[in-house]
Amino acid sequence: MxxxxxxxxxxxxxxxxxxxxxxxxxxxxxxxxxxxxxxxxxxxxxxxxxxxxxxxxxxxxxxxxxxxxxxxxxxxxxxxxxxxxxxxxxxxxxxxxxxxxxxxxxxxxxxxxxxxxxxxxxxxxxxxxxxxxxxxxxxxxxxxAILGQMSGIERVARAFVRLHDRCEALDLKHGAGVPLPFKQQDLADALGLSLVHTNKTLKKLRDQSIAKWANGKLEVMSYTRLCEIAQLDPTRDPIIRPLI
Amino acid sequence: MxxxxxxxxxxxxxxxxxxxxxxxxxxxxxxxxxxxxxxxxxxxxxxxxxxxxxxxxxxxxxxxxxxxxxxxxxxxxxxxxxxxxxxxxxxxxxxxxxxxxxxxxxxxxxxxxxxxxxxxxxxxxxxxxxxxxxxxxxxxxxxxAILGQMSGIERVARAFVRLHDRCEALDLKHGAGVPLPFKQQDLADALGLSLVHTNKTLKKLRDQSIAKWANGKLEVMSYTRLCEIAQLDPTRDPIIRPLI
DNA sequence: CGTGACTTTGACAAATGTCAAAGCATGTGG
DNA sequence: CCACATGCTTTGACATTTGTCAAAGTCACG
CATH class of the missing domain: 2.60.120.10 (Jelly Rolls)
Structure with a gap:
């Protein structure tokens, strides 16, 4: 090819x-x-x-x-x-x-x-x-700053917003969600949380209908509320970078 | 001048x-x-x-x-x-x-x-x-990795080893210790710990005669034990970098 | 002295971690 | 097609670390 x-x-x-x-x-x-x-x-x-x-x-x-x-x-x-x-x-x-x-x-x-x-x-x-x-x-x-200053749920929200935005910028959105082909353990290791705590935090976001992550797909149901938790301005601009 | x-x-x-x-x-x-x-x-x-x-x-x-x-x-x-x-x-x-x-x-x-x-x-x-x-x-x-995976005392030990080594490499060692002109709040904010917890952790290192930090001076009393806590090989090589 | 900035302590609260087990897919060999 | 093993997720009970609050101690400085 x-x-x-x-x-x-x-x-x-x-x-x-x-x-x-x-x-x-x-x-x-x-x-x-x-x-x-x-x-x-x-x-x-x-x-x-x-x-x-x-x-x-x-x-x-x-x-x-x-x-x-x-x-x-x-x-x-x-x-x-x-x-x-x-x-x-x-x-x-x-x-x-x-x-x-x-x-x-x-x-x-x-x-x-x-x-x-x-x-x-x-x-x-x-x-x-x-x-x-x-x-x-x-x-x-x-x-x-995320690991040093934010709580568990804030960290997860931050990660979701970041990944969601990046996927959207790459036009990777298909259907209801964006692809997130990682394990909960991967996210836990990224956020400095235990697997169990990460899992329970994900459940909270699910129960509150804010974001759902299953089968490698992330579905953000309330971007506004997610940004609120993540302490991010939902209208901020993305960082432009060169492609090498 | x-x-x-x-x-x-x-x-x-x-x-x-x-x-x-x-x-x-x-x-x-x-x-x-x-x-x-x-x-x-x-x-x-x-x-x-x-x-x-x-x-x-x-x-x-x-x-x-x-x-x-x-x-x-x-x-x-x-x-x-x-x-x-x-x-x-x-x-x-x-x-x-x-x-x-x-x-x-x-x-x-x-x-x-x-x-x-x-x-x-x-x-x-x-x-x-x-x-x-x-x-x-x-x-x-x-x-x-330090913030994500290490405990309070490990983080403090890591910071001390890093700063101690850097000061030594710069020949800033005078007398018993190296200069560390920061506040406990600065270290706490760097390590993602509360001021109080940082303070109590410093006390532990002091009580065990491993390292003492007071009046802007850091005195490492047992480099070996400090490295042990910091999960560092005391014989590792420093990273060389260019000076701009 | 008295004031302000920083450090130190103790008591208590909250967040997070650990352990253990169960649930749930998926794939494989019989 | 079933039985079983495997890897990942989910849950509950409990332990530990770390944070918060409040107060006192120390030191430099005007």
């Missing part, structure tokens, strides 16, 4: 991503060495290793996580289409977290070795890479 | 920072538009604003924080000499957190407008900037 041409990349035109000049698109086409399909459960990057390849998620979802000495797992964030994977491997010695596919995924593949070429000959793209890193930094800072 | 020349910058030679070519040093000297001294308590960057200037901390300490709707504050991290301030303002529309000086500080000042020149004409420096962003991302991911 032919890989998707960057030129006609369906992600590129979503308003979530910064616009891209035509010559940048041509360069990306060159920079891209191929496409990869992986099955759910595949480990894409390993904490502590150095990866020869970098990716951009095209389809499917995954998660980034760290494993602690005592075996606990912290999910750093969820990987959705448009996310760049492997920046740390690209510029630091090695990855500081692992990345795993939660569903089957399709990824754009880049070569780590040509990253330097990007910096030397395509300053706009280098800038965009830094921009992506800064957006990532922002999102992690926000997550930190 | 004459500003410090980059050439003789005392930070540059610390093994914590990546080595820098001579011509890069010359460029940085140009890039640098001046030096700034601020008093303790000064707000250097405001969440939501765009800053015309970027900084590198030379002396003194500060903190980055976010304020939530309900007034809670999350301290994102502590700012120590060598930290770059304002990357988000440089590449995104605006800062996503505030930065405040906890002590008097001296900062290297750069002009946001010349950042683009850096990307166009100094790819190594552009790479370093991305590298810094990646290191920051790593540290935030680690913080996330």
């Amino acid at each position: 032919m890989p998707v041409k960057c030129e006609i990349c369906p992600l590129r035109k979503k308003p979530l991503f910064a616009e891209m000049d035509d010559d940048i698109v041509r360069f990306m086409q060159e920079f891209k060495v191929g496409e990869m399909k992986v099955k759910a459960g595949t480990t894409l990057m390993m904490e502590g290793s150095n990866a020869p390849q970098l990716y951009t998620a095209l389809e499917g979802m995954g998660l980034r996580y760290k494993t602690l000495i005592d075996g606990d797992r912290q999910v750093i964030n969820f990987v959705l289409p448009g996310d760049f994977i492997g920046l740390q491997a690209g510029v630091m010695r090695e990855m500081q977290h692992s990345v795993e596919a939660s569903t089957d995924m399709i990824l754009c593949v880049f070569d780590r070795k040509t990253l330097w070429d990007l910096f030397q000959n395509h300053p706009e793209r280098a800038f965009d890479l830094t921009w992506v890193a800064a957006v990532e930094e922002h999102l992690l800072g926000e997550s930190l | 004459m500003p410090v020349k980059c050439e003789i910058c005392p930070l540059r030679k610390k093994p914590l920072f990546a080595e820098m070519d001579d011509d890069i040093v010359r460029f940085m000297q140009e890039f640098k538009v001046g030096e700034m001294k601020v008093k303790a308590g000064t707000t250097l960057m405001m969440e939501g604003s765009n800053a015309p200037q970027l900084y590198t901390a030379l002396e003194g300490m500060g903190l980055r924080y976010k304020t939530l709707i309900d007034g809670d504050r999350q301290v994102i991290n502590f700012v120590l000499p060598g930290d770059f301030i304002g990357l988000q303002a440089g590449v995104m529309r605006e800062m996503q957190h505030s930065v405040e000086a906890s002590t008097d500080m001296i900062l290297c000042v750069f002009d946001r407008k010349t950042l683009w020149d850096l990307f166009q004409n100094h790819p190594e420096r552009a790479f370093d900037l991305t590298w810094v962003a990646a290191v920051e991302e790593h540290l935030l991911g680690e913080s996330l």
